[in-house]
Amino acid sequence: MDNKAKQELKSHSLNLWHKFWIPKGSLWGENESRLDYLNGERFNTLNSYYKKDGRSPDQRSGWGGREGAGRPGKAGKKAGKAGKKAGKKAGKKAGKKAGKKAGKKAGKKAGKKAGKKAGKKAGKKAGKKAGKKAGKKAGKERRESRPLALRGSKDAGASAPPPRHVIPVFLKDNPYITDGYRAYLPSRLCLKSLFILSNETVNIWSHLLGFLLFFTLGIYDLTAVLPSAGASREDFVICSVCLFCFQVCMLCSVGYHLFCCHRSEKTSRRWMALDYAGISIGILGCYVSGVFYAFYCNNYWRQVYLITVLAMILAVFFAQIHPSYLTQQWHRLRSIIFCSVSGYGIIPTIHWVWLNGGVGASIVQEFAPRVVVMYFIAAVAFLFYISKVPERYFPGQLNYLGSSHQVWHILAVVMLYWWHQSMVYIMQYRHSKPCPEYITDL
Incomplete structure (x- = not known):
């Protein structure tokens, strides 16, 4: 096997190793030639091989995808960064809106529940107070309408039964x-x-x-x-x-x-x-x-x-x-x-x-x-x-x-x-x- 055949075989082997074992985005920069290391040796012969083959290193190693697209450049990075920023902003806005809506709904529900509870408590208290007041008033009227002998000690000094105008109509059969x-x-x-x-x-x-x-x-x-x-x-x-x-x-x-x-x-x-x-x-x-x-x-x-x-x-x-x-x-x-x-x-x-x-x-x-x-x-x-x-x-x-x-x-x-x-x-x-x-x- 002559030297030329040996170099081609070695290049092909390195290409396979690079394709399956070297992760994307490592070892080299955007404008550098691809450097491959194996057992401490540096191989520059791949560049000449790639030139003869007619494909770029990225196309051979699969960096451009199945369809052979190249690695992203500055524009891609910038676009990605802008996309990331826009996505972050849109996500933040959407999250803020969704959070505001959910907070408003939860607040409304909690407010309604608290208002109902407070209203019930206040109504009960007011009803009790009003009932007590009405009962006291009715009891006073009923006590005043009773004959003196039926009244309590508080009324002992009160005058006799109520005047005729407060007597029920159905009792006034004799004027x-x-x-x-x-x-x-x-x-x-x-x-x-x-x-x-x-x-x-x-x-x-x-x-x-x-x-x-x-x-x-x-x-x-x-x-x-x-x-x-x-x-x-x-x-x-x-x-x-x-x-x-x-x-x-x-x-x-x-x-x-x-x-x-x-x-x-x-x-x-x-x-x-x-x-x-x-x-x-x-x-x-x-x-x-x-x-x-x-x-x-x-x-x-x-x-x-x-x-x-x-x-x-x-x-x-x-x-x-x-x-x-x-x-x-x-x-x-x-x-x-x-x-x-x-x-x-x-x-x-x-x-x-x-x-x-x-x-x-x-x-x-x-x-x-x-x-x-x-x-x-x-x-x-x-x-x-x-x-x-x-x-x-x-x-x-x-x-x-x-x-x-x-x-x-x-x-x-x-x-x-x-x-x-x-x-x-x-x-x-x-x-x-x-x-x-x-x-x-x-």
């Missing part, structure tokens, strides 16, 4: 009663007012004592009076029904006059409806016992009148369902209804007198005066009720004692007691004397 009202009371204080002086005290206690009276009479009649008279099972039933109706009438009246001052007008109206229902039940008790013993010897007419009376009382109950029944506009109509139901008793009374042979009959002379007295007491009580006498002539002076409604209550108890005694009397008469021997179709 001549100007003082002694209870108003806006809860149920507990309504019950407590049973033991204080007001313009309802006599109304409440008159019928509460009336209930105790009829309850005691019921026990006495069932254990002593009826057994001693040889009463039948029917007598026990009639006596029990009569006294039970009287007791219900008394309790309904007590309930209304005790709770009419309730702070809820709806509750007061319900008790008023119950009071009217109690009056109807009391009238029913009078009719049941009166018709039973008046027609004791005539079963047909006894059933006719009992059914008729029951139908009338049921009609009154259904009338109470009407929305306007308890209004002031229906006050006159309510009075007419109860007067009609009570006055109906005159019809069976006249029929009873005629069936028994007229006014001269012994049973008529025994029992008719009692019926007349009962109707007289009822008529006087009703006149007091509708005329509002005597307070009409003494306005503001009979607030606690002596008003027309109190007289009405007392007369109602007297009337029912009189009727009870009359029933006991005629019951004993029926068992002591047999029915007369007559038959009539009337």
